[in-house]
Amino acid sequence: MERISTHQFMTLGAAVLMGTTSLPVASIVTGVGGRDGWMSVLPGLAVGIPYGLMVLSLVEQYPGKSLLQISETLFGKWIGKVIGIIYIIISGYLGGLLLGQAGDIYQVSIMTLTPISVFELGGILLVFYLVTSGIEVLARFSEVLFPLIVIALLLNVGLSIPRIEQGELLPILSQGLKPLFWAGIKVVPFAMTYILFLAGIAAFLPTGKKELGQFKTGIWRSLLLVGILDTLVVLMQILVFGPAETIRLDTDPMGICALEEGIGF
Amino acid sequence: MRGREEYGKLANNRLVVGQNKRDKEGENVRSWFKMIKELTIRPKGTRQIRKSPSYSFDDDLNKPLSGVTVKEILSNSSDVVFREFFLQGKERIPCILGAVDGLVDKNLLDQFILKPLMMDLVGHPELAQVTLANVVDITSQSLLPGLEIKKISKMREAVNAILSGDSVIFFGNLTEAIVIGARGWANRGVTEPLTESIVKGPREGFSETLRTNTSLLRRKIKHPSLRIVSLKLGELTNTDLVVTYIEKIASPDIVSEVFRRLGTIKMDSMLGNGYIEEMIEDNPYSPFPQISFTERPDVLAGKLLEGKVGIIVDGTPIVLVVPAVLSQFLNVNEDYYQRAMVAILARFVRYLGAFVAIVAPSIYISVTTFHQEIIPTGLLLSISAGRQGVPFPALLEALTMTVVLEILQEAGLRLPKPIGSTIGIVGALIIGDAAVKAGLVSPLMVIIIGLTAVASYAIPTFDLSLAVRLIRFPLMILAGVLGFFGVSVGLYVILIHLLGLRSFGVPYLSPLAPLRIRALLQDTLVRAPWWALKRRPQLMDVEEPRSGGKGRG
Numbered sequence: 065m066e067r068i069s070t071h072q073f074m075t076l077g078a079a080v081l082m083g084t085t086s087l088p089v090a091s092i093v094t095g096v097g098g099r100d101g102w103m104s105v106l107p108g109l110a111v112g113i114p115y116g117l118m119v120l121s122l123v124e125q126y127p128g129k130s131l132l133q134i135s136e137t138l139f140g141k142w143i144g145k146v147i148g149i150i151y152i153i154i155s156g157y158l159g160g161l162l163l164g165q166a167g168d169i170y171q172v173s174i175m176t177l178t179p180i181s182v183f184e185l186g187g188i189l190l191v192f193y194l195v196t197s198g199i200e201v202l203a204r205f206s207e208v209l210f211p212l213i214v215i216a217l218l219l220n221v222g223l224s225i226p227r228i229e230q231g232e233l234l235p236i237l238s239q240g241l242k243p244l245f246w247a248g249i250k251v252v253p254f255a256m257t258y259i260l261f262l263a264g265i266a267a268f269l270p271t272g273k274k275e276l277g278q279f280k281t282g283i284w285r286s287l288l289l290v291g292i293l294d295t296l297v298v299l300m301q302i303l304v305f306g307p308a309e310t311i312r313l314d315t316d317p318m319g320i321c322a323l324e325e326g327i328g329f
Numbered sequence: 330m331r332g333r334e335e336y337g338k339l340a341n342n343r344l345v346v347g348q349n350k351r352d353k354e355g356e357n358v359r360s361w362f363k364m365i366k367e368l369t370i371r372p373k374g375t376r377q378i379r380k381s382p383s384y385s386f387d388d389d390l391n392k393p394l395s396g397v398t399v400k401e402i403l404s405n406s407s408d409v410v411f412r413e414f415f416l417q418g419k420e421r422i423p424c425i426l427g428a429v430d431g432l433v434d435k436n437l438l439d440q441f442i443l444k445p446l447m448m449d450l451v452g453h454p455e456l457a458q459v460t461l462a463n464v465v466d467i468t469s470q471s472l473l474p475g476l477e478i479k480k481i482s483k484m485r486e487a488v489n490a491i492l493s494g495d496s497v498i499f500f501g502n503l504t505e506a507i508v509i510g511a512r513g514w515a516n517r518g519v520t521e522p523l524t525e526s527i528v529k530g531p532r533e534g535f536s537e538t539l540r541t542n543t544s545l546l547r548r549k550i551k552h553p554s555l556r557i558v559s560l561k562l563g564e565l566t567n568t569d570l571v572v573t574y575i576e577k578i579a580s581p582d583i584v585s586e587v588f589r590r591l592g593t594i595k596m597d598s599m600l601g602n603g604y605i606e607e608m609i610e611d612n613p614y615s616p617f618p619q620i621s622f623t624e625r626p627d628v629l630a631g632k633l634l635e636g637k638v639g640i641i642v643d644g645t646p647i648v649l650v651v652p653a654v655l656s657q658f659l660n661v662n663e664d665y666y667q668r669a670m671v672a673i674l675a676r677f678v679r680y681l682g683a684f685v686a687i688v689a690p691s692i693y694i695s696v697t698t699f700h701q702e703i704i705p706t707g708l709l710l711s712i713s714a715g716r717q718g719v720p721f722p723a724l725l726e727a728l729t730m731t732v733v734l735e736i737l738q739e740a741g742l743r744l745p746k747p748i749g750s751t752i753g754i755v756g757a758l759i760i761g762d763a764a765v766k767a768g769l770v771s772p773l774m775v776i777i778i779g780l781t782a783v784a785s786y787a788i789p790t791f792d793l794s795l796a797v798r799l800i801r802f803p804l805m806i807l808a809g810v811l812g813f814f815g816v817s818v819g820l821y822v823i824l825i826h827l828l829g830l831r832s833f834g835v836p837y838l839s840p841l842a843p844l845r846i847r848a849l850l851q852d853t854l855v856r857a858p859w860w861a862l863k864r865r866p867q868l869m870d871v872e873e874p875r876s877g878g879k880g881r882g
Binding site: 069071072170174175178182183186189190193194197198200201203204205207208209 | 699700811812813814815818821822824825828829836838841842843844
């Protein structure tokens with residue numbers, strides 16, 4: 065069985081979380097929490113940490129077994145199968161959602177005349193190639209790409225600084241803490257997709273005592289890292305576009321802005 | 330009744346014929362499949378290529394030694410010389426000295442073998458005791474002064490020794506003979522290699538003679554741990570081949586894997602390194618080189634000291650080094666001879682050059698075809714002015730120019746130097762200039778293609794620049810069809826392919842992925858100063874070298 069290293073575990077998890085959150089999160093939290101929505105991203109994602117540790121303890125108790133096998137031993141054959149099917153359906157749904165989003169961004173902002181199915185097909189082919197290459201390659205893929213994504217995001221945020229309008233954030237907490245709570249609830253599902261992913265790769269994790277300890281810090285780190293980056297992204301979008309516009313733009317509008325900024329329009 | 334029987338028989342026959350026909354068709358289809366399979370899939374176990382025919386003397390070769398038979402076997406070739414003489418000891422012993430004219434040092438044989446035995450030593454007390462029974466021992470122990478002297482007793486050994494350039498003395502009808510190492514053929518000598526030129530560093534390069542090459546290596550690493558293991562490959566060519574590594578530095582897994590893979594080769598001939606390379610590389614369908622080569626002893630020594638394994642083949646100055654990782658194809662030996670600051674800059678330039686060589690044409694195509702909005706207005710105007718009147722779409726324009734570039738490169742490569750430069754001038758300057766003036770291509774396109782060509786020369790290894798040339802075309806087509814999306818899909822596919830590739834068990838993109846942070850910072854994108862290179866590169870964390878990705882190789 066192929067195994068992945070602790071570092072790969074962290075980057076893979078962070079990449080999954082980043083991929084699902086970075087685009088829609090700003091629009092979602094601002095929609096519920098208004099101009100204070102950015103404060104709810106980090107607490108919302110932090111909910112994932114205890115759940116992640118729970119999955120790890122399952123890995124510890126049933127080393128080398130997949131989610132399906134674990135639930136079959138715990139709940140019996142049929143309930144286990146049902147859980148497996150639900151798991152597959154949810155993962156498929158989420159994957160499709162993500163693919164659709166990516167295709168949508170491409171079609172709306174980059175190549176408007178090309179049908180969206182072309183982008184989706186390209187994405188599906190890539191994913192298939194990646195999956196058939198095995199978990200090792202998948203882990204290395206995230207290891208190579210995640211740092212690049214982080215750099216690109218930071219550049220994005222950094223290059224947008226000249227467009228900041230400071231007034232957009234004020235007044236802080238004008239509605240009290242209640243909207244923050246509801247916005248946080250909206251972020252929790254993203255943390256849960258991370259748990260879903262964790263459960264999926266459970267069978268590929270090494271189960272030594274030292275590694276499990278490192279995995280625990282890995283979960284902390286990836287959630288914290290992505291939480292901070294997402295907070296930055298949301299903050300920046302609110303600062304640049306204002307809350308109303310941020311809610312309307314459910315894709316990442318800063319990419320194009322930053323590109324224009326960089327080239328010097 | 331009878332008629333019916335006959336009819337039945339006939340029908341039966343027909344049935345049989347029909348069945349035969351069907352069988353034949355089935356066999357045809359099967360043999361077609363078999364042929365396609367043989368042409369496209371590399372066999373997993375033994376790789377038997379081109380069996381050599383059997384000869385009448387094959388049986389003789391396994392028999393006990395006899396000088397007369399050896400003479401018979403080799404007498405058809407005019408270059409094999411047999412000198413017959415008598416040794417006057419206690420008995421008068423008829424002797425035959427066999428050697429290949431041109432492969433032996435005649436002077437050495439005359440002065441130190443024939444002259445003592447026939448003239449100088451006549452009357453010597455040792456020689457006086459010689460009988461047919463003890464002639465081999467006495468001559469080899471006390472009469473012949475040569476350094477390389479060996480006793481043999483098999484026919485095959487004698488024939489191989491003569492054909493490899495040694496000379497053999499047969500005594501009467503004895504089944505033992507003496508091999509004298511007196512090789513001395515014309516060779517190119519140790520010259521500076523053309524493919525790996527260098528400004529600051531040693532100039533000597535390998536040559537075609539195996540022994541010279543191992544001696545050059547031994548002069549670099551004077552330690553008993555340097556292992557030089559000999560093998561022979563090729564049933565007809567009998568090519569010598571040496572596997573070399575440093576014990577306890579090279580991973581034993583990799584060394585044994587090299588021997589295992591070399592052992593699977595069953596071939597009649599072995600005329601160069603390419604034969605071996607294609608037989609033992611992990612993924613035969615990757616455009617990327619998975620085995621590196623060098624012509625320089627200093628490079629080989631450096632690689633061996635990093636824990637790699639070298640394969641030196643007789644008859645070629647190219648030495649194969651395994652395992653290979655991608656980053657090493659962008660490093661040159663001069664990085665280690667220059668100061669670190671200079672080396673870091675040079676490496677940066679090379680990585681940049683490689684990137685430009687891969688994506689420059691496809692980015693130009695996608696920008697001009699799909700993403701005009703990201704071009705600043707001033708530049709956009711000048712580009713469109715340049716493209717005014719060009720009748721082709723950017724993709725076709727770029728493809729044509731790249732193909733022309735490939736033709737120019739290929740044409741110039743094998744021409745004698747003085748004509749080669751003319752090709753460059755005529756091709757690049759005159760045709761390029763005329764094409765722009767005639768409105769066939771835009772000036773910017775010429776600039777892009779020129780930039781691509783120059784950038785690809787910044788890739789120091791020939792193998793990698795070939796790979797870059799290969800993957801440039803699909804990327805250009807993807808760019809012409811889907812713009813940036815196509816280019817990014819292409820780059821992702823290349824990345825996934827590279828991530829899945831292994832060379833003798835070592836992941837091809839290590840130390841980048843799987844990440845080995847120290848090796849990455851120490852000697853990959855940059856080279857740390859020598860005082861900071863405290864550890865050997867950690868690329869040797871090998872898991873199952875046999876797997877070669879997924880059970881391939």
